[in-house]
Amino acid sequence: MSSVFVNVVPVFILILIGWMTAKTGILKEETGDALGEFVFKIAVPMLIFRTLADAHFEGASPFRLWTAYFLGVAITWGTGHLIAKHIFRRDAKIGVIAGMSASFANNVFIGLPLVAHIVGKDGLVAISILLAIHLPLMMVAGTILMEGATSKVDGGGKRSLPAILKQVGSNLARNPLVIALIFGLVFNFLGLHLTAALATVVDQLSAAASPVALLSIGMALTRYPIRGDIGLSGTAAVLKLTLMPAVVFLMSYLLGLPKDWTAALVLTSSVPTGINAWLIAQRFRSGQSLAASVISITTAFGVLTVGFWAWLLS
Numbered sequence: 001m002s003s004v005f006v007n008v009v010p011v012f013i014l015i016l017i018g019w020m021t022a023k024t025g026i027l028k029e030e031t032g033d034a035l036g037e038f039v040f041k042i043a044v045p046m047l048i049f050r051t052l053a054d055a056h057f058e059g060a061s062p063f064r065l066w067t068a069y070f071l072g073v074a075i076t077w078g079t080g081h082l083i084a085k086h087i088f089r090r091d092a093k094i095g096v097i098a099g100m101s102a103s104f105a106n107n108v109f110i111g112l113p114l115v116a117h118i119v120g121k122d123g124l125v126a127i128s129i130l131l132a133i134h135l136p137l138m139m140v141a142g143t144i145l146m147e148g149a150t151s152k153v154d155g156g157g158k159r160s161l162p163a164i165l166k167q168v169g170s171n172l173a174r175n176p177l178v179i180a181l182i183f184g185l186v187f188n189f190l191g192l193h194l195t196a197a198l199a200t201v202v203d204q205l206s207a208a209a210s211p212v213a214l215l216s217i218g219m220a221l222t223r224y225p226i227r228g229d230i231g232l233s234g235t236a237a238v239l240k241l242t243l244m245p246a247v248v249f250l251m252s253y254l255l256g257l258p259k260d261w262t263a264a265l266v267l268t269s270s271v272p273t274g275i276n277a278w279l280i281a282q283r284f285r286s287g288q289s290l291a292a293s294v295i296s297i298t299t300a301f302g303v304l305t306v307g308f309w310a311w312l313l314s
Contacts, residue, residue: 005118005307012303018218032219035212044108045180045207050206051124052184062129064255069265072248077103080239088232092149097287100142101277101294102239107134109217111268114212118310123264132181142280174288224292233293239297241305244269263313270309
């Protein structure tokens with residue numbers, strides 16, 4: 001158990017350091033934004049490219065991986081939505097935000113570093129494949145459901161599905177993670193190799209992804225205090241940290257995923273909620289405090305639940 005926490009605790013200590021530097025004013029809030037931009041647009045794409053360019057897939061299909069993970073998402077999202085509507089008596093818009101907050105894992109900024117620490121390269125391959133469709137699929141689902149809920153609660157028309165898909169597709173074509181994934185797969189399938197000098201540069205940038213990502217997410221947490229709707233926020237947080245990884249674990253086992261892929265999926269599903277849930281809430285001006293509270297609660301208690309899953313998988 002102690003060896004597991006040796007790998008898990010440093011991840012959350014780096015998040016805490018980031019939070020403290022922003023909270024005390026040692027570094028400005030804009031610095032955290034800049035670090036986040038660097039991670040998302042340069043460091044993590046380099047890590048994904050390097051991982052996939054040298055990966056050995058051995059005929060493994062991504063569809064079982066996607067099925068295992070997104071069944072976990074669907075069950076957790078649906079549970080959160082139903083609890084918000086029928087137990088806490090919230091409207092449809094809050095139901096969508098509750099479900100999304102309970103199932104939108106912070107795969108890029110926390111999941112990747114965690115899997116890199118605990119599982120290693122084969123786990124990073126699994127996460128890279130997941131990231132290919134995770135953000136676009138989750139954002140499409142969240143946007144469509146919020147459009148429908150807003151129309152139902154506030155009245156008025158809603159955008160058509162083709163319009164939503166067009167917007168998401170345009171964003172996807174410019175997404176650095178997707179571009180890195182495509183280039184990595186092309187290099188792999190064509191048997192190409194980087195020169196020694198370029199490989200050194202890519203490796204150095206990739207190595208920066210984990211610590212900088214964790215520091216930046218810690219700095220970002222100063223914007224998401226725990227306030228209001230504590231009952232529903234706490235419930236969504238419990239679903240995120242317990243139900244979602246449990247379902248992903250069960251689905252991975254039933255679908256016969258490789259051990260390292262199972263570990264990577266379960267660990268990344270157990271990490272705190274990502275800020276995209278808050279971005280959806282902010283865009284539709286509903287449930288901002290709920291999403292913000294879930295982000296903070298899951299980050300505060302994530303070290304315990306992530307440590308449990310890491311121990312169980314070991």
